[in-house]
Amino acid sequence: MSKMNDLMARGTGLLGSDYAILCGAMSWVSERNLVSAISNAGGFGVIACGAMTPELLDAEIAATKALATRNFGVNLITMHPQLFDLIDVCAKHQIGHVVLAGGLPPKGSLEAIKASGAKVICFAPTLALAKKLVRSGVDALVIEGMEAGGHIGPVSTSVLAQEILPSLSEEVPIFVAGGIGRGEAIAGYLEMGASGVQLGTRFVCATESIAHPDFKKAFIRAAARDAVASVQIDPRLPVIPVRALKNNGTEAFTAKQREVANRLDAGEVDMAAAQLEIEHYWAGALRRAVIDGDVDGGSLMAGQSVGMVTCEESVAEIIATLVQQADEALRARG
Structure with missing residues (x-):
């Protein structure tokens, strides 16, 4: 077992994947094709529910299940007016991991997700909020810096990692996100106490991505x-x-x-x-x-990290490259 696998053990244990590499939920991009390809290649794909209606999410999960040989998660936005209906759709399909993004989860939402037996992963933009989420029973956290694409917070990934990992990495698995494009950065965050990472931009130009x-x-x-x-x-x-x-x-x-x-x-x-x-x-x-x-x-x-996206390649190639770079970096550091 490689050093990287050792450091990712809590993350892979939680996700049930080969590598604790989550794909960020990108509206219109993180759909059945990309999500199933990432999970099948040993990472962890996450459907971006975004503004979907419960009916649309229901159809998307069913279509992803038909393509995926491994498990995947669903990302729900806390401000969605039908959040609880979406949670019910995930439960109906026995989705094992629900990621909640955007603000503090509304009252009762964590309990509703956990009632179905699913693990809850939440975004934490500050240490105070991260501690609050851990107290309220989330199973893992994503800390995402402002280098990320789409909606962003005000603090950079490297600062969030230094603020949050030393305090909380013992308590729950933490995934670091924002600006990660190479395996050497993954190695660095794992050494700081992260249990895995999340990348979005790096996967947009995958062969399996339906982006135009x-x-x-x-x-x-x-x-x-x-x-x-x-x-x-x-x-x-x-x-x-x-x-x-x-x-x-x-x-x-x-x-x-x-x-x-x-x-x-x-x-x-x-x-x-x-x-x-x-x-x-x-x-x-x-x-x-x-x-x-x-x-x-x-x-x-x-x-x-878009500057590190230089060609179209398969999801399997992207993941293999990241893993190889992370492994080599950790080996070089002894």
């Missing part, structure tokens, strides 16, 4: 500095920043925020409706880019 060829081309061409965070233009409208490749869609979002902020001022919408409208805007813009290939006007959500 033009979307993949944009990733392959991009450098780290091209993946920029969106700007918040109005302090009264707290919008979680999103990291994506710069294009006309980035400008359009700034205009959209201005329009929604003006309607909030005029009393035409309340805060919850305004924030939901922003979320729906993102989902639509992302779909236009990923599915339709509108790389100019759509949203090219990408993490800063």
